[in-house]
Amino acid sequence: MLAALARRPAPILIAGLLIALGLVLAAAGVDPWSAGAVLWRGAFGSWYALSATLIRATPLILTGLAVAVAFSAGVFNIGAEGQLLVGATAATWVALRLGPHTGFLTIPTVLLAGAAAGAGWAGIAAWLRLRFEVLEVISTLMLNFVAGFLVSYLVRGPLQEPLRIYPQSSSIPRGAQLPALVPGARLHIGFAIAVAACVAAWWVLRATAAGFRLRATGASPTAAWSAGLIPVGRTMATAFLVSGALAGLAGAIEVTGVTYALYEDLSPGYGFTAIAVALLAGLNPIAVVGSGILFGALEAGSGALQRDAGVPAVVVSVVEATLILVLVALNRVRLPSSGSGGGGSPGAVRASEAG
Amino acid sequence: MTGAFLDATVRMATPLVLAAAGELVVERAGIINIGLEGILIGGAFGSLVGATQGGVGGGVIGAVVGGVLVSVLFLSFVVFGGTDQIVTGTAVTMFALGATGALYRTLYGSAGAALTIPTLAAVPIPVLSGIPGVGAALFAQPVITYVCYALVPALWWWLYRTHAGLALRSIGESPAAAVAAGISIRRVRALAVVVQGVLGGLAGGTLVLAQAGTFAEGMSAGRGFIAIAIVVLGRWQPFGVALAAVVFGGASALQFAMQALGLGIPYQVVLAIPYVLTLCALAGVAGRIRAPAALGKSEAE
Numbered sequence A: 001m002l003a004a005l006a007r008r009p010a011p012i013l014i015a016g017l018l019i020a021l022g023l024v025l026a027a028a029g030v031d032p033w034s035a036g037a038v039l040w041r042g043a044f045g046s047w048y049a050l051s052a053t054l055i056r057a058t059p060l061i062l063t064g065l066a067v068a069v070a071f072s073a074g075v076f077n078i079g080a081e082g083q084l085l086v087g088a089t090a091a092t093w094v095a096l097r098l099g100p101h102t103g104f105l106t107i108p109t110v111l112l113a114g115a116a117a118g119a120g121w122a123g124i125a126a127w128l129r130l131r132f133e134v135l136e137v138i139s140t141l142m143l144n145f146v147a148g149f150l151v152s153y154l155v156r157g158p159l160q161e162p163l164r165i166y167p168q169s170s171s172i173p174r175g176a177q178l179p180a181l182v183p184g185a186r187l188h189i190g191f192a193i194a195v196a197a198c199v200a201a202w203w204v205l206r207a208t209a210a211g212f213r214l215r216a217t218g219a220s221p222t223a224a225w226s227a228g229l230i231p232v233g234r235t236m237a238t239a240f241l242v243s244g245a246l247a248g249l250a251g252a253i254e255v256t257g258v259t260y261a262l263y264e265d266l267s268p269g270y271g272f273t274a275i276a277v278a279l280l281a282g283l284n285p286i287a288v289v290g291s292g293i294l295f296g297a298l299e300a301g302s303g304a305l306q307r308d309a310g311v312p313a314v315v316v317s318v319v320e321a322t323l324i325l326v327l328v329a330l331n332r333v334r335l336p337s338s339g340s341g342g343g344g345s346p347g348a349v350r351a352s353e354a355g
Numbered sequence B: 001m002t003g004a005f006l007d008a009t010v011r012m013a014t015p016l017v018l019a020a021a022g023e024l025v026v027e028r029a030g031i032i033n034i035g036l037e038g039i040l041i042g043g044a045f046g047s048l049v050g051a052t053q054g055g056v057g058g059g060v061i062g063a064v065v066g067g068v069l070v071s072v073l074f075l076s077f078v079v080f081g082g083t084d085q086i087v088t089g090t091a092v093t094m095f096a097l098g099a100t101g102a103l104y105r106t107l108y109g110s111a112g113a114a115l116t117i118p119t120l121a122a123v124p125i126p127v128l129s130g131i132p133g134v135g136a137a138l139f140a141q142p143v144i145t146y147v148c149y150a151l152v153p154a155l156w157w158w159l160y161r162t163h164a165g166l167a168l169r170s171i172g173e174s175p176a177a178a179v180a181a182g183i184s185i186r187r188v189r190a191l192a193v194v195v196q197g198v199l200g201g202l203a204g205g206t207l208v209l210a211q212a213g214t215f216a217e218g219m220s221a222g223r224g225f226i227a228i229a230i231v232v233l234g235r236w237q238p239f240g241v242a243l244a245a246v247v248f249g250g251a252s253a254l255q256f257a258m259q260a261l262g263l264g265i266p267y268q269v270v271l272a273i274p275y276v277l278t279l280c281a282l283a284g285v286a287g288r289i290r291a292p293a294a295l296g297k298s299e300a301e
Helices: A002-007 A009-027 A032-044 A047-072 A080-098 A106-132 A136-154 A190-207 A209-219 A221-226 A232-259 A270-280 A285-309 A315-329 A347-354 B002-028 B036-081 B085-107 B135-139 B143-161 B163-173 B175-180 B185-212 B223-233 B238-261 B267-284
Strands: none
Touching: A009 A032, A009 A315, A009 B036, A009 B085, A032 A047, A032 A285, A047 A080, A047 A190, A047 A209, A047 A232, A047 A270, A047 A285, A080 A106, A080 A136, A080 A232, A080 A270, A106 A136, A106 A232, A106 B267, A136 B223, A136 B267, A190 A209, A190 A232, A190 A285, A209 A221, A209 A232, A221 A232, A232 A270, A270 A285, A270 A315, A270 B085, A285 A315, A315 B036, A315 B085, B002 B036, B002 B135, B002 B143, B002 B163, B002 B185, B002 B223, B002 B238, B036 B085, B036 B185, B036 B223, B143 B163, B143 B185, B143 B238, B163 B175, B163 B185, B175 B185, B185 B223, B223 B238, B223 B267, B238 B267
16 A cells, blocks of 8 residues: 555545545535535625625635745745734725825825735745745744734724724725726725736746746745846745735735725635635736635635524535645645656646646 | 743643654754644544543543644655655645644534543642642643653763664754665665654644644644744753743743733733744844754755
């Protein structure tokens, strides 16, 4: 059995994994087929459901892109969750400070504040990595917790709504709220911003010198350094900051487009699902849009699953984890400079098949 | 006041020592396992299931089974599938957190139905627990804490004084040399991860059986990640890791002490201290420590 596993790992691993998934679902009282139908209706069954899916997909696309950019450069930023929270916090603060005096620059200012804060939060981990060689996997995880405590403190302290009843901020003014994508719909322009960011990132990675430096650093830092033309440290730092900015933007868009206020459970773990989004997309920015929508559908549908079928919504994270494991077992995911995987084509090439 | 603080420090440090000792074993074999967080929650949930069936003893067995199940998920992918350690570990943690959450809600009703289960009571050691000052804090603890006292020197002896320990360390430092010496990297790494499953499962069980007396979704609350930082801080040495775990236990205990003192410091600041401390400590030890040379590299053979 073990010898067979060592020879042909992927099929056996995936079969075992699906059995494990089946056992968990069965123990949780889920009938996969009827649950799948409920999930589908909840995600795509009506205009309302579709709009909910795309609203849910927006932060997943942006954080997924954040992870994809970082991983492409060989930076293991798993702190998108914290960067998103800090971005949401900064956006809320700026929106409330601007008050009712709003103009056409209000929304760009608020969104930029979120992106800058996210970049700053990621900058801490980048600095620790480059100056002190602290593994970013550990530092970004720690910073996620710190960001959570920061929000928890602010919504019970300096940023709490004036009546001081609920642990949340005041609502941000009308002029700082994102307009609807189509008049009358719930879907806001944040979705369009997320898609535009993906297209822009794809173009930068594909067609610019900066994009080449980033991919070269990710593919092999040693080779990039030996080539002499690529400042590896600065490239990694740039990727880290851009990644943080995208996650921070996701937080700002969530506040200005969906919640209109800051509170603790603003993110149901978008920053962690983002890793699955980026991996499913094979780190390709364009494919991130598709995989973000898929995960948005899973999460939007899971609400329906809990309401209509009595299935705990957390089951979805088991499904997401299964998906990641299947992808790594199939070696669809080739991570740059992570010291893993055998030969094969680079991630960007495989992405076109995976997305 | 100080007595209560010391007591809380030892109590908070116990699961951290267990979890970090497990992570130390796998990291010396060249594996970094972010799935430790998942192993902890698996152990915690396992101990709940075990304790409702067979009391405290059942709880301990359940903790080990839960932890090992999660570690087997990790090792089949990383050791036998050669997958990326960080991504696999993250997925394993997501899987374990989701599965335990879903099973808890299904088996024990919706959240809020707090179960009370038999717990590990403190067992004072005669004479030693009477030592003024530190006696009660060190020697009037649940048995699992005493297990840690024995575990740390035993782990040191095993790592540095036995052939098996040498084989483990050689894989972490120079896989090629280990292969040349006839050591099966896969077998040793697989066993190391199972050992981590046992220790991490016990750590999760400690949270349920010796601290909370019940289970809550996500109750591991990042301790698995902290344990990974503790291993770095403890310089990959058993005694260093134990000391680092006590420092972290102390930081968590400080939260209670400060609340009792009523200094008016927001509790979130106190809760954030261990995490900030990890970052500062990691930056502080930079350049003076060296990780196992092959850490994180799956392509060992």
